[in-house]
Amino acid sequence: MADSATGGRFDPRFDPRFQPGYTPGPKESTPDAAAPPGSVPQHREAEAAPPDEVRGDASAVETAPEQRDTPLESDPPEPNPPEPDPPEPNPLERTLLVAGAVLVFGGIAIAFWANSVNYQYNSFGNGLSWQQLLLAAAWSLTAPMVTVGLAIGVGVMFRRAIAWKPPE
Amino acid sequence: MRKRNPWIGALWFCAVVLVLGAFAAQVWQASFWYPSATDVSPGPVVRFLQQIADALVSPALYVGFGTIGGLLFLHARNRARRKS
Structure with a gap:
C-alpha cells in the first residue's frame, strides 16, 4: 500500500x-x-x-x-426474499360464522323440542301455563333464528365476494 | 381474460339450492296433507324429516331470494364500477 x-x-x-x-x-x-x-x-x-x-x-x-454495487464471487448468494404470510382470518368473521351456525342449529333444536312438547301436552281446559308460554315463544323464535343464521352465513360469503381480488 | 369471482359462483349455488330445496321440501310435505284411507302413518324418520322441513322451508326461501337479490345488487355495482 x-x-x-x-x-x-x-x-x-x-x-x-x-x-x-x-x-x-x-x-x-x-x-x-x-x-x-x-x-x-x-x-x-x-x-x-x-x-x-x-x-x-x-x-x-x-x-x-x-x-458494494457489484457483488464479489466470494459473497454468499442472497437468500430469496421471504414470501408474505397469508392474511390472518378476521376473528370477527369467525365469530359471525359460529353465531350463524348456533342460530341455525339452535332454531332447529327448538323446533324439535316444541314439536315434541306439543304432541305430548294437552292444553284443553288447563288454562294458560308457563309451558304454553314457553311453547309459544319457541314457535315464534324458531323461524327468525334459522333465517338470521342462514343470512349470517350468506352475508359472510358476500363480504368475501366483495373483498376478493383476482390473483396477479 | 377477466378472472371470475369464485365467491359469486358459490353464492349463486347457495341461493339456487336454498330456493329449490325449500320448494321441493314444501311439495313433499304437501303430499302428506290429505292421506288416503289406505296410507299408513309415517314412521319416525319421515316425521323427523317433516320437522326439519317445517323449520327450514320458510327461512330457506327468505334467505335464498334475499341472496339472489343481493347478487343482483352486487352485479349492478360491479357493472357500474367497470363503466366508470
Whole structure:
C-alpha cells in the first residue's frame, strides 16, 4: 500500500492517489480520464479502503459488502426474499360464522323440542301455563333464528365476494 | 381474460339450492296433507324429516331470494364500477 510506503502521511479515510504528494508506482495506472474529479472508480474502492486497524472501525468489515454495487464471487448468494404470510382470518368473521351456525342449529333444536312438547301436552281446559308460554315463544323464535343464521352465513360469503381480488 | 369471482359462483349455488330445496321440501310435505284411507302413518324418520322441513322451508326461501337479490345488487355495482 501507499500508506506504508509514504510512512502514513496520507489521510487514511481517502484514496492516497487523490491526495497531494502521491506518486504512482510503476504497476499502478493513472485514474480514468473520463471519471469526474473526486470520484473513485469502483474497482479501486477495495484498494482505497484503509485497513481496519487504522480506521478503528471493526463493524466496517461487515458492512463493506453491502455497500458494494457489484457483488464479489466470494459473497454468499442472497437468500430469496421471504414470501408474505397469508392474511390472518378476521376473528370477527369467525365469530359471525359460529353465531350463524348456533342460530341455525339452535332454531332447529327448538323446533324439535316444541314439536315434541306439543304432541305430548294437552292444553284443553288447563288454562294458560308457563309451558304454553314457553311453547309459544319457541314457535315464534324458531323461524327468525334459522333465517338470521342462514343470512349470517350468506352475508359472510358476500363480504368475501366483495373483498376478493383476482390473483396477479 | 377477466378472472371470475369464485365467491359469486358459490353464492349463486347457495341461493339456487336454498330456493329449490325449500320448494321441493314444501311439495313433499304437501303430499302428506290429505292421506288416503289406505296410507299408513309415517314412521319416525319421515316425521323427523317433516320437522326439519317445517323449520327450514320458510327461512330457506327468505334467505335464498334475499341472496339472489343481493347478487343482483352486487352485479349492478360491479357493472357500474367497470363503466366508470
